[in-house]
Amino acid sequence: MIRDLTDEEARRALVLKWGMTEPGVIPAWVAEMDYAPADVVTDALLEAVRSGRTSYPAYEFGGELGRAYADWAARQFGHTVDPGHVLPVVDVTAGMRFALDVLCEDAPVVMPVPAYSPQLEVAEVTGRKRVDLVVDADADRAGIDLGALAGALADGARTLILTQPHNPWGRVFTRGELEGIRDVVVHHGARVISDEIHAPLVLPGAEHISYLALDGTAEHAVALVAASKAFNTAGLKCAQILTGDDATRDRLLDAPLARNDSWSTLGVVAAIAAYNHGDPWLAALVERLDQQRTLLAQLLATHLPLARMRPLEATYLAWLDLRAYGHDDPASICLSRGRVRLAAGHDYHPGSTGHVRVNIATSPARLTDIVHRMAKSLTA
Ligand SMILES: Cc1ncc(COP(=O)(O)O)c(C=O)c1O
Known part of the structure; x- marks a missing residue:
């Protein structure tokens, strides 16, 4: 029931999240999902x-x-x-x-x-x-x-x-x-x-x-x-x-x-x-997000073991404490070195350092790529 948008579809549909992100950069910032809308709504x-x-x-x-x-x-x-x-x-x-x-x-x-x-x-x-x-x-x-x-x-x-x-x-x-x-x-x-x-x-x-x-x-x-x-x-x-x-x-x-x-x-x-009419679609979405949450935890444990993620109890937005990697602004490092666009923690708490918000409402393959890119950027 949950259909992943291709990159081309996402760029056309999500005019802020994807449309305002340079081609080649994976957008994982603004709170929108890389999924086709529910048929009942369309x-x-x-x-x-x-x-x-x-x-x-x-x-x-x-x-x-x-x-x-x-x-x-x-x-x-x-x-x-x-x-x-x-x-x-x-x-x-x-x-x-x-x-x-x-x-x-x-x-x-x-x-x-x-x-x-x-x-x-x-x-x-x-x-x-x-x-x-x-x-x-x-x-x-x-x-x-x-x-x-x-x-x-x-x-x-x-x-x-x-x-x-x-x-x-x-x-x-x-x-x-x-x-x-x-x-x-x-x-x-x-x-x-x-x-x-x-x-x-x-x-x-x-x-x-x-x-x-x-x-x-x-x-x-x-x-x-x-x-x-x-x-x-x-x-x-x-x-x-x-x-x-x-x-x-x-x-x-x-x-x-x-x-x-x-x-x-x-x-x-x-x-x-x-x-x-959206209950069945929403139930499928929550199931997918639950899987993405588990996948993120596995990926972090393997590739960014010093990252701290508090339990994600709701939403598809994970708040990560990356201070252990020693960068004040990990989002900008991940963008410039890894070509992945995250939301910078200091946007949510002016003055705070070392945190990012990662949007996991995407495909398992993209989420895997996102964490690989983050790990390469932060541990380089
Ligand atoms: C907590 C919270 N409130 C409000 C919004 C935005 O809602 P709206 O676009 O309806 O203002 C967001 C968007 O992600 C949000 O996370």
Whole structure:
């Protein structure tokens, strides 16, 4: 069910990941997958275009998209969502900005770092200061330091940006961890914006729990979700913001349209198709990613034994600690010497050295080539 794109197909389809990478260089950077899209999504899009569905999208909480997401969340995560609490937004990062603007106090925003790099600036563009909560690079299992979170909130921060599952750590926070975060947030009267775009990509061994599924979070949190990461449809521009209660929904609905960049009609079509009919394809994808995760561990053990990879619990983005190889910027060494394009760790945590993020959503042969090239570059 999962079909690997050839290099030529990938270069045509993935115009950022492959199209903006020099021929001969293997791209393993931006979070897109080298797989053909799910037929159920392609068929729905073709049908929509043929019937002229290129109009403005509906502006509504709920509707067909709300129902599709609610059914999906119930099946996939056992999470009961009110369809009327689902609002489309253009993408997750814009939805985060929208939620900050409309819902959050004009006060500093706590951002655990390393973090998905475009979101490092989201607090600042809404006129708020970012307060970094730096994860211990030596910890065996990255987590949120509750004492540091409490300190930041006591010092005046009012919002926590949570990424659950986390990119780039690959962590899926447990119920206990999430409850600990919730208790600190509630104690300080703060808000949470929970980016859950990677939730469909939880790998065997872990379980996704939406922050909004915890008791006592409905009034202070929203979650951002999307089918786009799991179904490779980021360019179609449609994510969703979930609220836990009517009051939060009404505040978002009452916000001037000019604050919320519009999502696309075809993005809605793709999301509905993925949520309603994508389960078998997603199951095959997760199986493939699980195999790729195992392959990566084997390849690293053989070719880069000093690399440290924390358990990859979700996503296809492995966060590697390569400090033992002695290069501050291993991504640039791998690009210049090995012709493989990785994401540099310092993009996710300014100032940190020696880390890279490797995208493993490709064929086993390409992943093998990627690690061979990295090993040649770093041990030369
Ligand atoms: C944690 C996280 N949030 C958001 C995004 C991007 O989502 P969008 O394109 O919908 O803003 C990514 C992309 O990889 C991501 O890793």
